[in-house]
Amino acid sequence: MIRAFDNLSLPLLRWLDPEDAHRMAIQGLRLLPPIRQRADDPKLAARAFGLNFPNPIGLAAGFDKSAEVPDALLKLGFGFVEIGSVTPRAQPGNPRPRVFRLERDEAIINRMGFNNDGAHTVLRRLAARAHSGGIVGVNIGANKDSANRIADYVRLIEIFAPVASYFTVNVSSPNTPGLRNLQQAAALDELLAKVIDARERVRQNAGDTPVLLKIAPDLTLGELDDVVHTARSRRIDGMIVGNTTLARPSTLRDQSRAKEQGGLSGRPLFQLSTRMVAETYVRAEGAFPLIGVGGIDSGGAALTKIRAGATLIQLYSSLVYKGLGLVDAIKRDLTSTLLRTGRDSLSEIIGADAATITAEDWPV
Numbered sequence: 001m002i003r004a005f006d007n008l009s010l011p012l013l014r015w016l017d018p019e020d021a022h023r024m025a026i027q028g029l030r031l032l033p034p035i036r037q038r039a040d041d042p043k044l045a046a047r048a049f050g051l052n053f054p055n056p057i058g059l060a061a062g063f064d065k066s067a068e069v070p071d072a073l074l075k076l077g078f079g080f081v082e083i084g085s086v087t088p089r090a091q092p093g094n095p096r097p098r099v100f101r102l103e104r105d106e107a108i109i110n111r112m113g114f115n116n117d118g119a120h121t122v123l124r125r126l127a128a129r130a131h132s133g134g135i136v137g138v139n140i141g142a143n144k145d146s147a148n149r150i151a152d153y154v155r156l157i158e159i160f161a162p163v164a165s166y167f168t169v170n171v172s173s174p175n176t177p178g179l180r181n182l183q184q185a186a187a188l189d190e191l192l193a194k195v196i197d198a199r200e201r202v203r204q205n206a207g208d209t210p211v212l213l214k215i216a217p218d219l220t221l222g223e224l225d226d227v228v229h230t231a232r233s234r235r236i237d238g239m240i241v242g243n244t245t246l247a248r249p250s251t252l253r254d255q256s257r258a259k260e261q262g263g264l265s266g267r268p269l270f271q272l273s274t275r276m277v278a279e280t281y282v283r284a285e286g287a288f289p290l291i292g293v294g295g296i297d298s299g300g301a302a303l304t305k306i307r308a309g310a311t312l313i314q315l316y317s318s319l320v321y322k323g324l325g326l327v328d329a330i331k332r333d334l335t336s337t338l339l340r341t342g343r344d345s346l347s348e349i350i351g352a353d354a355a356t357i358t359a360e361d362w363p364v
Contacts, residue, residue: 013025018099018108018320019097022063022099026068030068030069030072032072032075035076038077040054040077040331041055043343043345044335044346048291048311049210049212049237049289050208050210050237051165051210053079053135056079056306056311056312056313056334056346057077057078057302057327057331058080058081058082058137058313059080060293060315061083061085061214062110062112064081064083065083065086066083066116067086070126070136071132071134076327077328079135079312080136082168083122083126083137083139085139085140085170086118086140086141087118087142088118088152088155088156089118089143090116090121091116091118091143091144093112093114093115093116093175094111094175098111098112098113098262100260100262102254102257102268103254105254105266105268106317107265107267107268108264108265108266108317109257109258109263109264109265110175110244111263113175113176114175114176119155119160123159123163126138126160126163126164135166136164136165137164137165137167137212138164138166138167138168140157140160140169141170141173144177149182150182153191153195157209158202161205161207162207164209166237167199167209167210168213168214168240169195169211169214170243171183171191171215172216174243174244174246175262183219185226185227188227189233192211192213192230192236196236210237210238211236211237212239213238214240214242215241215242215276216244217242217245217273219276224276224280228283228284229283231284231287232288238290239280239288240293241276241290241294242277245264245265245269245272246264247264249268249364251364252268265316266297266320266321269294270296270297270301271295272294275360275363277292277305277308277310277354278309278355278358281309281351282354284309289311290310290311290312291311291313292305292308292314293313293315296313296330297315297326298326298329298333299332299336299337300333302333303333303334303337306346306349307353307354308357309350309351309354311350315330334346
């Protein structure tokens with residue numbers, strides 16, 4: 001079923017404007033016939049942040065921004081889905097065009113700007129599927145014109161705590177002016193203190209909802225020291241490493257499109273994001289698990305990210321080029337690796353190469 005869907009849809013979607021193709025993909029998932037979900041190999045199960053994941057492959061935020069199709073995505077084989085980024089008030093985002101394919105690089109540049117339907121519409125959708133099961137995280141952000149961005153995050157914790165499997169505090173999008181400043185030590189400490197306090201206030205009625213922090217891959221190692229120290233001191237539950245990059249590697253072949261403003265994702269991000277996973281892993285010292293994101297387009301890439309320190313991984317841009325069948329392909333490769341090496345779980349190799357990776361030359 002998924003292979004047939006990819007064979008029919010990928011050529012068509014690649015002819016369309018990227019944002020129109022994305023909208024069509026969402027509509028297609030709405031109309032997808034019921035799929036009999038195949039059980040995952042138990043060896044792929046993972047536990048992180050107090051949650052049990054059937055497999056470690058998640059859909060990154062940015063695809064289902066307003067929680068329109070999380071259940072359809074879960075049925076396609078993802079171990080978890082992250083919706084958002086959601087802001088308190090609906091906002092249109094930046095002017096179009098704002099998404100660009102770098103076909104020869106299997107990359108994407110976007111400057112979407114947190115376009116979404118707003119917290120109350122998203123809450124209604126998540127509440128309607130509250131008994132459907134599956135892990136659905138909520139990625140939260142601040143409105144572009146907010147007078148108090150920290151208050152936006154606190155409000156979103158209060159709104160979504162009853163329906164979120166976990167929260168991702170997104171302070172790393174490059175497309176909302178000034179947002180990345182919240183990664184600076186003092187601002188981040190204040191933000192996380194107030195977010196955790198909000199989570200604790202609603203815990204009695206909403207239960208214990210893990211809070212994760214999503215960071216940019218563009219941090220210096222000194223900045224990363226501060227971020228991890230603050231995350232540990234505020235006792236957050238995990239980190240996602242990382243968001244899109246403002247860097248433009250010299251290896252990019254589509255140099256004309258590379259000049260577009262926005263965050264770069266996809267294959268060219270793999271080395272930098274993997275290095276940042278390893279650097280974060282050695283600094284966290286087991287205090288919390290990591291989700292590795294950036295350029296994962298094969299079972300080998302997923303395995304590398306796990307060996308760098310990721311307990312879970314997320315995909316998005318690679319699906320544009322490889323299709324939804326990539327999820328099953330990665331799961332097959334991971335299962336085969338465990339079988340070939342005689343291991344019972346991926347947990348046995350998390351961070352196995354982190355020290356080696358951090359000793360290598362910095363990715364260019």
